[in-house]
Amino acid sequence: MVNPPAIEVRGLRKVFPHPEGDLEILKGLDLTVAPGEKVAIIGPSGVGKTTLLHILGGLEVPTEGRIYHFGEDIFSLSDEALSRFRNQHMGFVFQLHYLLPEFNTLENVMLPGLLAGLPREEARQRAENLLSQFGLSKRLFHRVTELSGGEKQRAAIARALLLNPRIVFADEPTGNLDDQNAEEMTEIFLHLNQKYATTLVVVTHNLRLAAKMDRILKLEGGKLREVSREKLLTLES
Numbered sequence: 001m002v003n004p005p006a007i008e009v010r011g012l013r014k015v016f017p018h019p020e021g022d023l024e025i026l027k028g029l030d031l032t033v034a035p036g037e038k039v040a041i042i043g044p045s046g047v048g049k050t051t052l053l054h055i056l057g058g059l060e061v062p063t064e065g066r067i068y069h070f071g072e073d074i075f076s077l078s079d080e081a082l083s084r085f086r087n088q089h090m091g092f093v094f095q096l097h098y099l100l101p102e103f104n105t106l107e108n109v110m111l112p113g114l115l116a117g118l119p120r121e122e123a124r125q126r127a128e129n130l131l132s133q134f135g136l137s138k139r140l141f142h143r144v145t146e147l148s149g150g151e152k153q154r155a156a157i158a159r160a161l162l163l164n165p166r167i168v169f170a171d172e173p174t175g176n177l178d179d180q181n182a183e184e185m186t187e188i189f190l191h192l193n194q195k196y197a198t199t200l201v202v203v204t205h206n207l208r209l210a211a212k213m214d215r216i217l218k219l220e221g222g223k224l225r226e227v228s229r230e231k232l233l234t235l236e237s
């Protein structure tokens with residue numbers, strides 16, 4: 001295949017079995033994301049945005065359907081190969097940053113590099129570079145418990161970027177942040193996309209962040225529907 005999409009989803013269904021009736025969250029959803037594209041996924045609470053993001057990132061298995069990343073059918077890989085693929089090609093940023101409290105900022109950001117077998121010095125160089133780009137040079141040796149909310153989130157993004165992922169998945173990256181930090185986070189994502197052509201998929205309730213993406217998709221009734229930027233401003237997601 002020449003120039004396959006960054007992400008291609010075909011016929012995605014997700015059903016959570018439940019004694020009182022199965023919960024069908026995703027109902028035969030299709031999606032194509034071009035390399036370097038920025039996509040926002042919006043929608044009311046409980047509609048399945050996080051579930052969708054986890055499936056797109058190979059963190060959760062679909063009930064039916066196929067997910068391709070750059071032409072690779074990710075769920076045809078063994079668990080081990082999928083973990084490796086995820087670590088090499090994808091970065092994840094969650095609302096709860098999952099930084100490890102017993103380690104300092106630098107160590108947290110180096111960690112994916114060490115797990116992937118990078119030489120320690122290289123992991124350190126990359127981590128220092130990223131942390132300095134995100135204004136955290138003076139926080140390298142601080143325990144993450146000593147960082148502010150915005151600083152933690154920037155460190156979490158630096159960690160997600162350590163291995164130069166081709167796709168970054170972010171779940172409510174501005175969820176815990178005040179307006180100024182949310183704005184900063186938005187700028188970081190835009191910069192990242194511009195500089196490295198990283199494909200971005202962002203689940204968010206923050207319509208200002210959503211409005212900065214190339215495409216805004218609303219999850220509704222188990223499927224995605226495109227929403228125009230003009231319409232977005234009149235929506236409460």
Ligand SMILES: Nc1ncnc2c1ncn2[C@@H]1O[C@H](COP(=O)(O)OP(=O)(O)OP(=O)(O)O)[C@@H](O)[C@H]1O
Nearest residue numbers: 016017023025043044045046047048049050051052
């Ligand atoms: N492991 C699970 N088992 C059963 N039901 C689940 C499971 N995970 C999620 N759900 C249900 O699936 C639905 C979608 O959840 P999800 O977290 O994907 O929604 P969301 O759109 O991200 O919500 P929010 O905006 O509140 O984060 C919810 O009703 C949730 O209770």
